[in-house]
Amino acid sequence: MNIPTFDLNGKVALVTGGSKGIGYGMAEALGHYGATLVISSRGAADGEIAVSQLKEKNIAATYIPCDVTKKDQVEQLVHQIVEQFGSLDILVNNAGMNIRKPLVEVEENDWDTVFNVNLKGLFLVGQACAKQMIKQNYGKIINISSILGTIGMQFQTSYAASKGGINQLTKVWAEELAPHNITVNSIGPGYIITPMTKEWLSDPERSEKIISSTMIKRIGETSDLVGPVVFLASDTSKYVTGQVLHVDGGYTAR
Numbered sequence: 001m002n003i004p005t006f007d008l009n010g011k012v013a014l015v016t017g018g019s020k021g022i023g024y025g026m027a028e029a030l031g032h033y034g035a036t037l038v039i040s041s042r043g044a045a046d047g048e049i050a051v052s053q054l055k056e057k058n059i060a061a062t063y064i065p066c067d068v069t070k071k072d073q074v075e076q077l078v079h080q081i082v083e084q085f086g087s088l089d090i091l092v093n094n095a096g097m098n099i100r101k102p103l104v105e106v107e108e109n110d111w112d113t114v115f116n117v118n119l120k121g122l123f124l125v126g127q128a129c130a131k132q133m134i135k136q137n138y139g140k141i142i143n144i145s146s147i148l149g150t151i152g153m154q155f156q157t158s159y160a161a162s163k164g165g166i167n168q169l170t171k172v173w174a175e176e177l178a179p180h181n182i183t184v185n186s187i188g189p190g191y192i193i194t195p196m197t198k199e200w201l202s203d204p205e206r207s208e209k210i211i212s213s214t215m216i217k218r219i220g221e222t223s224d225l226v227g228p229v230v231f232l233a234s235d236t237s238k239y240v241t242g243q244v245l246h247v248d249g250g251y252t253a254r
């Protein structure tokens with residue numbers, strides 16, 4: 001048997017929203033396993049801080065600013081990566097945000113804002129990267145969804161709908177791109193402590209409730225996503241496509 005490895009040397013990886021939280025953790029994981037790393041986000045100052053933090057861990061990364069909701073910026077990002085590094089092999093389609101409100105308080109603008117980043121942005125980046133991956137006849141696309149793409153929860157009208165959309169896009173892209181040697185999967189994290197969720201999870205009553213509903217009795221950390229992202233980015237997952245991998249301590253399995 002020819003045993004595939006987790007080694008990512010020689011692979012070029014892009015992590016959108018790689019300056020913070022889950023994206024930063026996943027970028028560190030891919031860099032640790034040898035990928036040539038590009039991170040992007042809107043805020044260049046945070047991006048440069050992330051690059052120097054990675055450097056302290058002996059991981060080289062390049063920061064390129066890009067708002068995923070802007071098609072011209074997304075196309076420029078992909079163009080620049082291919083110009084500079086010669087290919088684009090792994091996409092972690094991670095940039096996202098949330099506006100939590102009861103249904104009757106959700107403004108039209110809240111809905112549009114969440115959908116623009118989480119779904120339209122993910123589509124624009126995925127499409128631009130897929131065009132390059134088709135030319136290469138190789139690629140790994142990892143869309144970052146959420147347990148809320150699968151389960152329902154109060155105050156998550158636009159977020160849950162956008163994440164459900166990501167899971168559907170994942171399946172459609174998986175079938176279209178399989179003939180081009182490209183796998184497409186989603187990771188659906190449960191509650192992970194990041195700048196996005198820190199305040200929300202600081203309510204002890206809320207976090208206790210989450211912990212009591214989680215088989216593995218704790219809130220998740222970005223390091224919990226290392227194994228899943230490296231698996232889906234490497235050739236160890238070459239027969240896995242169109243899947244949603246929940247990384248949630250068993251939350252959705254109950």
Ligand SMILES: NC(=O)c1ccc[n+]([C@@H]2O[C@H](COP(=O)([O-])OP(=O)(O)OC[C@H]3O[C@@H](n4cnc5c(N)ncnc54)[C@H](OP(=O)(O)O)[C@@H]3O)[C@@H](O)[C@H]2O)c1
Pocket residue numbers: 016017018019020021022023040041042043044046066067068069094095096097117121144145146147188189190191192193194195196197
């Ligand atoms: N934390 C959780 O519990 C959890 C659970 C399930 C799923 N997720 C998903 O995981 C992903 C990352 O979440 P997180 O908790 O790490 O969030 P975070 O800490 O708020 O980080 C979000 C990242 O996305 C970037 N970003 C936001 N809007 C962007 C845009 N329009 N264009 C480009 N970059 C943008 C941010 O940088 P700038 O603001 O500078 O652009 C930042 O780098 C999201 O898709 C989220 O829905 C999170």
